[in-house]
Amino acid sequence: MLELLSPAGSLDALHAAVCNGADAVYLGAEGFNARAGARNFTLDELPEAVRYCHVRGVRVYLTLNTLVTDRELPKVAEHITAAARAGVDALIVQDLGVAALSRQIAPQLALHASTQLTVHSLEGVRELAALGFSCVVLSRELPREEIAYICRNSPVRIEVFAHGALCMCYSGQCYMSAVIGRRSGNRGQCAQPCRLPYGYGRFENRYPMSLKDNCLIRYLGELARMGVASLKLEGRMKRPEYVAIVTGIYRAALDGREVRSSDLSALRVAFSREGFTEGYYLGRTGPQMFGTRQPERPDRELLAAARATYENLEPQRVPVDFYAIVAHGQNAMLAVQDADGHICQTQGAVPQDAERRALTQDELAARLSKTGGTPYAARSVRSVVDPGLTLPAAEINRMRREVLAHLSAVRARRPAPQLLSYRALPPVLGTRAAPVFTVSVLSAEQITGRLLRLKPAVLYVPLSEIAARPDFFRSLAARQTLAVVLPRIVWDSETRRLLDALDLAASLGIRRALTGNVGQLSLLRSRGMEAAGDFGLNLTNSRAASELRDLGLCSLTASFELTLPQLRDLSKPLPTEMLVYGRLPLMLTENCLIRNRTGECSCGAGPVKLIDRKGEEFRIVRDCGTCRSVVLNGKKLYLLDKREDLRRFGLWALRLSFTTENPGEIDTVLSNLNAPFDPGACTRGLYYRGVE
Structure with missing residues (x-):
């Protein structure tokens, strides 16, 4: 039921x-x-x-x-x-x-x-x-x-x-309220920015996410x-x-x-x-x-x-059965039993010989059935009543109240739990070496010569891109460590297509996949691929890091909702990276925001922007080749000028995430990795501000 x-x-x-x-x-x-x-x-x-x-x-x-x-x-x-x-x-x-x-x-x-x-x-x-x-x-x-x-x-x-x-976004994957207002939906503080008005390309006082x-x-x-x-x-x-x-x-x-x-x-x-x-x-x-x-x-x-x-009411939702004995020369007896098998009983006064009217079974049943004001309903009353006896109504009522109160106490009782004391995990400090760079892109066109000369420790590419251009990535895999990026959402009906694409990637020599959902781990195991943990796993504490290690992941990505001190103190039982550059993903939606606007699937037609009432823009891109939408922050995260500070955090890697950038913009970023922070175009994200 x-x-x-x-x-x-x-x-x-x-x-x-x-x-x-x-x-x-x-x-x-x-x-x-x-x-x-x-x-x-x-x-x-x-x-x-x-x-x-x-x-x-x-x-x-x-x-x-x-x-x-x-x-x-x-x-x-x-x-x-x-x-x-x-x-x-x-x-x-x-x-x-x-x-x-x-x-x-x-x-x-x-x-x-x-x-x-x-x-x-x-x-x-x-x-x-x-x-x-x-x-x-x-x-x-x-x-x-x-x-x-x-x-x-x-x-x-x-x-x-x-x-x-x-919610407009898949629950657990929404960072919009956190990034724009420090009120994290992952911590119960969502300010519901999806309920506010937006426009496409310009503010239109529409509600495309409500x-x-x-x-x-x-x-x-x-x-x-x-x-x-x-x-x-x-x-x-x-x-x-x-x-x-x-x-x-x-x-x-x-x-x-x-x-x-x-x-x-x-x-x-x-x-x-x-x-x-x-x-x-x-x-x-x-x-x-x-x-x-x-x-x-x-x-x-x-x-x-x-x-x-x-x-004003106490619904009588718990059925009970009463059992009563009113016999010559002995205390009246009353028991009650619920559907869970709990039985409670009590004694009453010794019944007296009736002077006028004797107590009957029907009269006793009627009085015991008066359970108003309690959660109990009399399903049945079975009794033995000797003839010629009387028992005061007040005494019957008292017995009923007493036995039901006892039943309530029994129903509320639970065995004492077996509790162990809290034990903190020993910290794992991570690597002492300087963090390396990793890079993620959305399209093959973003993989420039300058990017490859950077020699990132891992280049993350959407699985859909690799499936679309296998010859290009076969050649690239021979000289650059690649990992496929999986869509964060893969329904069961979509799994076959995903597995076929993974088989293709494996045939090209790619042995690692970046995943943001625990439901994909068994799929990767079945294909003999290493699973690297992405930000969608929402890693914010050391015990979770230990759990993910035990699940067989080869690396982790810390949540970008952490502050720098929290990230520094996070245990790192696996190689751990953090996002330091790029437009942060704020929402992942099943409703395609682009198709909802145009009436047709035009996800590849070019960048689409949502504009809020303050003029802030939010780019919309596809999630790894699917028709699901990712809403990106307008300003780009930028911590490249803080690399020296991050050396002490035990991190394995710093990730540069390229989303809407064209090849020229990517080369500009890579040509000056020590460029100063531009508060007009960039943000420190939540690393300094934190979330509520």
């Missing part, structure tokens, strides 16, 4: 979710979660929140789904310990270092892979299953055919987003037949009334009620951006998926009814 997973950004939202039929809730506690702007819970409030849910048969998943730095790991360890002691059912995690830390501290605590891990293929699911994850939340961009294939073959539970906000909210309520039966285990409703930043409305409507649909026009209307009133979209699920991307939030008059009657569901 499909699990209905609802958001709980506050205590009221938690009550709204539970009272309206959620099977599970997800919530954050004091930082380290992707909705830092929600009210969230304190660690002291967490045990009571878990008890409240467990008594009512609702599971609790704690979100620890942000990237963390080395200095934050001890605090994260405290969160993991508190979560385990509180009895949460699972942690939702993005950072592989956090996952490793949880396995070390609380090995029995289940791990769910956040959508921030950008898992979009069966191989990605399998890779995380091998790392101990028991559930994987898929990328929201996947169409139903891809979801179905993964579900049929997955070794673990699969969760999909069914309702709520859609997606409508997702709504899959018409496809719940289909998702269940696919084998999806959990339906996630997005909305930890939303008010409790929203949670109540959306949870209640999806609960009714899952329970078999036909979706009505009034349901769709209520969902729109609760929150929408000019309606909803099913575009990703149906595989129909395009302009029709976009919309903005419009001013609306609140439906006060709807909101009041939603509040009443959790402020």
